[in-house]
Amino acid sequence: MYIDSHVHFDRFVKDGSFATLLENAKEAGVLEMVAIGGSPEANALSRRLAEEHPGRIFGCAGYDRDLATESHDLAELREFVADPLVKAVGETGLDYYYTAETAAEQKTLFNENLALAVEFQKPVVVHSRDADEDTIALLKDYSNAWNGAEGRLGVLHCFTRDVKFARAVLDLGLMISFSGIVTFANADPLREVVQYVPDDRLLIETDSPYLAPVPMRGNRCEPAYVVHTAKRLADLQGGSVESLANLPAQNARALFAL
Numbered sequence: 001m002y003i004d005s006h007v008h009f010d011r012f013v014k015d016g017s018f019a020t021l022l023e024n025a026k027e028a029g030v031l032e033m034v035a036i037g038g039s040p041e042a043n044a045l046s047r048r049l050a051e052e053h054p055g056r057i058f059g060c061a062g063y064d065r066d067l068a069t070e071s072h073d074l075a076e077l078r079e080f081v082a083d084p085l086v087k088a089v090g091e092t093g094l095d096y097y098y099t100a101e102t103a104a105e106q107k108t109l110f111n112e113n114l115a116l117a118v119e120f121q122k123p124v125v126v127h128s129r130d131a132d133e134d135t136i137a138l139l140k141d142y143s144n145a146w147n148g149a150e151g152r153l154g155v156l157h158c159f160t161r162d163v164k165f166a167r168a169v170l171d172l173g174l175m176i177s178f179s180g181i182v183t184f185a186n187a188d189p190l191r192e193v194v195q196y197v198p199d200d201r202l203l204i205e206t207d208s209p210y211l212a213p214v215p216m217r218g219n220r221c222e223p224a225y226v227v228h229t230a231k232r233l234a235d236l237q238g239g240s241v242e243s244l245a246n247l248p249a250q251n252a253r254a255l256f257a258l
């Protein structure tokens, strides 16, 4: 069985395709999913879905970088993170590709999320784009402050960078998650990174509704497609697709305490 460690459910719920998504996922063997938060609305939806689908959908709540320059209610986020249905803080992090001009505010918000992760000893789901150095700097402080279980610090989601960044993330004790990007034609450099990630630090995700893997490109991505990413990772590692299903599922279970 597979666990999709990173799903944005809002559009599926809005357009009425959520039940079909669950059916398709079940048929593909994707039995568990983490519903990613990032805004007050996404956090509320994540907790609601976790409540309605126990053992199948797990909650996650955070404030993502696009809230950095808007007012955001940290007391409300704190309540979400404290909820036992919420297994992780996120997604949150830094994106200098789209909005480098708000770097200072993004760092402040990221730190506020990290402080909650430390306080509640829940892992953080990190987004990082074109912000390697600052991400590592902030995660270093986080790693030093962490007093939760070993191996449960968090995950760098939708990894697209190089070996150097992967090593830095792994050295700090976080996991690395690969999305459908690893199947894209132009992703040879990323496929090289895969072999540097130890078996017990590897997660897989779809980041639905984005980034549908080959051969489903052009479709809206959904959790059932995580199978294609697992298959590609299995090819790269010379293992069976079964082992590549179970390993990341085990890791996700350990990381999020599912």
Ligand SMILES: [Zn+2]
Binding pocket: 006, 008, 036, 091, 207
């Ligand atoms: Zn995401």
